[in-house]
Amino acid sequence: MNGSTRWLSSLRAIFPPAQTAWLALSTLLVSTVAAKPVEIRFATIAPEGTPWSEQIEGIQKRVEAQSQGRLVFKPYLGGQLGGEVETLRSLRRGRIQAWGGSAGALSSLVPELQLLELPYLFRSHEEADYVLDEVLFKPYAKLLAEKGLVLQSWNENGWRHIGSKNKPVLKPSDLQNMKIRSQESPIHLSMWKALGSNPVAISVPEVLTSLQTGVVDAFDNSSLFASATSWHTAVGHFTLTQHIYQPGVILYNKAFLEKLPEDLRTQLLGDAKADAVQGRAGVRALEPEILALMEKEGVKVHRLGEAERKEFSTVLEPLHDGFAKGINPELLKKTRKALEEFRSR
């Protein structure tokens, strides 16, 4: 029984049917007229005209239509309310009600999300989709709820690949002694060391200059990120290693959501899987276009086959166990089991 039917039942217990109908109708009319729309401030660093903003607009349209104006979405795109870490803080404090960003930014709050950063955890989109939707959604939703957040749906940042200046990275030995920009994360630093390269932790704003001046000779990131930041302009090669798959997430403030009537809460949450499918499709459709643009701008794109990627994963998969304890051994075990099942189908 939802909130509205419960309300009608209690009215029926007090008033006869005709009066109940009149009372219900008039109360509804009065409350509809009087109720102030609930505003949902949605912050993201995703800019306009992107698959992420389109996903947010899709949710906005659905929610505003279903709620008949009782919910009003106000998206703040392109980091208008600050970066991911700042807006995440605002979300937790209830200053904003919804947030879209990377799982990586969330991992300082929920370290278990670092599981997704393990290199070659996933070998394909299909594997990642299955595990995220069917296996990890609920455990992560629970962990996020403990932090006062509600996981609405996954979306996608994409696969990380390697851009390199002077020579392509086609096999692990090509990274030997190469100075590569790394995220300041133990998993990333260990990954590069395992491949024999020399990782240098550099913050995002300084990467382009570091590539141009030779502080580093390579980087890894998604094709879209590399293109948006112009990092690709400082390299000659871009190799599709697909070594880490990075999802994105959409979150709500839990306390805010719980104060809403059940019907509005249901509308806001929507169909998590359908939203994820739509978001991922948009991002995946972009990658071929971005790679074509890179090629047009003089970057040689190297597409690796499964066997070539296997050479990298053979070196990197053994690292997983070393990080299990810090992440959550049970979650890793569960993920591995699901992957085994999926791969055996």
Next chain:
Amino acid sequence: MSKPGHIVRGFADTAGLCLFFAALLGCAGRQSTIGTSPSPQVEGTAELAGEGVAQDVRLEADSLWALRGDPGAARQALAAYERASASGRADMALLSRLSRAYYLVANYVEEETARKDSLFLKGVEAAEQAMALHPGFHRVFLATKDEKMAVKELGPGHLDAIYWYAANLGKWASNKSLMVRLGNKSKLEAFNQRVLDIDETYFHGAPHRFFGALPTKVPGGDMKLAKSHFEKALAIAPDYFGTRTLYAEFYATKAREKQTFVEQLDYVLNAPLNALPEVEPENRYEQEYARKLKERVNEWFD
């Protein structure tokens, strides 16, 4: 005075910084008109009242241009420049001014997106035609099909054409798809870099405005670099209001600097419009935009 249009982004002349990017030849749905432009006949610029065009139409356009702070006069000035450019042999100065007039009307006067888009594109084409009049630009472009290479042929006398090309292109691209923006990004950077290399003070520090805004639209963009460019633009022209509204809206919001936001907008709201007489009309539009931005202060800095 007729009603001014909604300013999508009140920065006049920021060369389309709205981009976390921005293309041209390669941008979806747009082909350069350079190959179809008249053969280069004029090197350098001519005075607006130069040879080969109907003198009276140009003089009329110039008179209306002086009144462009009024939206009706801005539209009339644009129409007069269109007539002037169609009435005789075009020159670089006239085509560059036409490009700027398209930008002004699209950015400040028109309200409808499709109409704005159409005018920004016409502004791009007018500037393309202006640049194509330069033999070096024309030659290199035809040989390479690359405006980024060709623009290196242009010098101090061609800044209007370079800049208004980039300004119109950037604003046109700013509300297009991600791929269009990405496809234009390197071109916008190259054109603004050319302006910066030739004269960093051009149009009240315009290239610094562009390079100040750019990092604010790029994921993980260098905000210190953004601030440094905005400060340079302000040092060059403290009374060009477009720099201050842009600084507030693009930089201060993202950097979470409420004080910068308020200070920049208060400056615009309290400064006399005639502080910089040559852009008084643009400053008038920007002052109105600053008022709207200031009303939203609590929304951004709650």
